Amino acid sequence: MTTSTRSRGGDAISAPGRRRRSSRRPPRGSGLPAWAVPYLLLVPGLLVIAALLLYPLIQMGIMSFQKINLRVIRGAAEPEWVGTGNYEQILDNELFWSSLRNTVLFAVVTVSLTLVIGTAVGVLLNRLGRKMSITLTVGIMAAWAVPPVAQGVIWRWLFDAEAGIVNWSLNLLPDWLAELVLGRSDFTGDPWLNDPFRVYVVLVIAVVWASFPFIAVSVLAGLKGIPTELYEAARVDGSTGWRTFWKVTVPLLKPVFAVLTILSIIWDFKVFAQLYVLLGGTAGNREAFNLSLFSYAEAFNPPPKMGTGAAIAVVLTVILLIITAVHVRQIVKQEELT
Amino acid sequence: MTPLARRRLGKIALNTVAVGVFLFAIFPVYWMVATAFKANDQIFTTEFIPFPTHFTFDHIDRVLSEGVAGNSIWVYMRNSAIVALGTVLVASAFALLAATAVARFAFKGRTAFLITLLIVQMIPSEALLIPLFLSVKRLGLFDQLLGLIVVNVGLTLPFGIWMLRTFVAAVPKSLEEAAWIDGASRMTTFWRVLFPLVAPGLVATSIFSFITAWNELIFALTLMNESSGYTMPVALRFFFGQRGTDWGGIMAASTMMTIPVIVFFLLVQRRMVSGLVAGAVKG
Incomplete structure (x- = not known):
């Protein structure tokens, strides 16, 4: 009696459990054990990542210790090991140091400007009326969408010495003011893209112009996610707009800013196309190179020195890896990779 | 006041x-x-x-008929479109499979895979350029659009998976379970239940891959030798000539290259933002 009751009770308990389990279990029929399915789905992706990203990355590391000249590229000779020769060579090269300085300074200035302007525009978008907000979004989207090469082309045109609109506008300044601030009053024919510093002025403007929209739209998305009760509470407590921004908005958007900062740094460290167009290729004006252009020029300008190019790329990659480590930690912390 | x-x-x-x-x-x-x-x-x-x-319309006419570097702009537009569409087809399929694995299954190595995805996205193109250039040459894919497609699949896939997994995860699992109870096979469930619901996300991810491949300069510059194989970003630089720049022509070509991207951007901007800062924006 007791036994049967227990067994019936056991049945009663286990039956729904079993049903639930069976409903969770994917159907059979594909002939695959369930554990194998995710791995199978990952195979093509893993193959691509391994073959096209990880393997070349390792090869680049190896090549940075080799001498790879035209004969090796043609397959007529084996690469020659040179130890740390390539690194010693680039560390001795003044162009490496100017490229490194250009890369870092450009990233610092551009990231700061992009974040400040982007955030300001994001806040602005959030406070505008509906129609104005949509119009402005469409406007900044257009800037964001312009392909990097076309960005270079457009800004090179705007800063053209003779027919560029920037020099035309500078001519509009009152002569005494222009003389005082910029040291000259007639800008027609004044070239922007010869002197490295002025090249970077143009590059900063071009890249900020193209990248602040992303920050603005992301900040806007973050702002929309903040519950309005928090602002009401702040208002009831007598907080002013500026104070509310720093005490409510900024802390809540901190994770968004963290991700945006890291992404911006990574992107701005790797700028290639815009600078390539502004400099008109990698043939001249080498003082204006950043690490990307320097690596490319070493490896592909005749005579090709791919080992040295690889060594420069290693330096750039290591810098980016360190920054990315921070980024990955941030993301892992935020969402536990769900 | x-x-x-x-x-x-x-x-x-x-x-x-x-x-x-x-x-x-x-x-x-x-x-x-x-x-x-x-x-x-x-x-x-x-x-x-x-x-x-x-x-x-002179400039438009000129870049279409005379073109630059010996070919009409149509040739470069077509090359760019072939590379971008080829990349999208392969990368989206692979991304969907991998995103399903990551978003739907708990398995050993999942976290490691996700972290790998994040790390490889940071690798600068210049770092891959030299080894891939030599590999592409060795494989006989040099000067072929196929080689460019293969490389672009590699460049776009990690972010594609990263973005798409949030869309797969957003589809309630109970829908698939309901299909299983009704006796649907794994394949049927995938095609009839999951796929239609993920489709908008797949479109957004595809457009992102398309834009990346369409804009790509460094590999297009190094892996293509014959001018008939150039893509738009490479072709644009030939307007900067020895005898001055054909600004009308280059602006006409740039406009043709930019318009499709702007249209695509406006279509998917909302989703792209959510994919880029996935998880960071929480209420």
Whole structure:
């Protein structure tokens, strides 16, 4: 009696459990054990990542210790090991140091400007009326969408010495003011893209112009996610707009800013196309190179020195890896990779 | 000042700033398009001519017929489209499979895979360029659009998976379970239940891959030798000649290259943002 009751009770308990389990279990029929399915789905992706990203990355590391000249590229000779020769060579090269300085300074200035302007525009978008907000979004989207090469082309045109609109506008300044601030009053024919510093002025403007929209739209998305009760509470407590921004908005958007900062740094460290167009290729004006252009020029300008190019790329990659480590930690912390 | 007047003044100030930002953002794009339709005497001038009063299709005609570097712009547009579409087809399929694995299954190595995805996205193209250039040469894919497609799949896939997994995860699992209970096989469930619901996300991810491949410069520059195989970003630089720049032509070509991207951007901007800062924006 007791036994049967227990067994019936056991049945009663286990039956729904079993049903639930069976409903969770994917159907059979594909002939695959369930554990194998995710791995199978990952195979093509893993193959691509391994073959096209990880393997070349390792090869680049190896090549940075080799001498790879035209004969090796043609397959007529084996690469020659040179130890740390390539690194010693680039560390001795003044162009490496100017490229490194250009890369870092450009990233610092551009990231700061992009974040400040982007955030300001994001806040602005959030406070505008509906129609104005949509119009402005469409406007900044257009800037964001312009392909990097076309960005270079457009800004090179705007800063053209003779027919560029920037020099035309500078001519509009009152002569005494222009003389005082910029040291000259007639800008027609004044070239922007010869002197490295002025090249970077143009590059900063071009890249900020193209990248602040992303920050603005992301900040806007973050702002929309903040519950309005928090602002009401702040208002009831007598907080002013500026104070509310720093005490409510900024802390809540901190994770968004963290991700945006890291992404911006990574992107701005790797700028290639815009600078390539502004400099008109990698043939001249080498003082204006950043690490990307320097690596490319070493490896592909005749005579090709791919080992040295690889060594420069290693330096750039290591810098980016360190920054990315921070980024990955941030993301892992935020969402536990769900 | 009354509070009402102050609020109205604030609103005017806000809208003025908004107009300023709008002009700053849109003017360079407008200037590109305007220059493309200006006659040469209005392009090469030190005066400011806001609208093309001598409106002309000459530059468009010229880049389409004569073109640059020996080919019509159509050739480069076609090459770019082949590379971008080929990349999208392969990368989207692979991304969907991998995203399903990551978003639907708990398995050993999952976290490691996700972290790998994040790390490889940071690798600069220059770092891959030299080894891939040599591999592509060795495999006989040099100077072939196929080689460019293969490389672009590698460049776009990690972000594709990263973005798509949030869309797969957003589909309630109970829907698939319901299908299983009704006796549907794993394949049927995938195609009839999951796929239609993920489709919008797949479109967004595809457009992102398309834009990346469409804009790609460094590999297109190094892996293609014959001018008939150039993509648009590579072709544009040939307008900068020894005897001065054909600004009308380059602006016409840039406009043709940019318009599709702008249209795509406007279609998917919302989703792209959510994919890029996935998880960071929480209420």
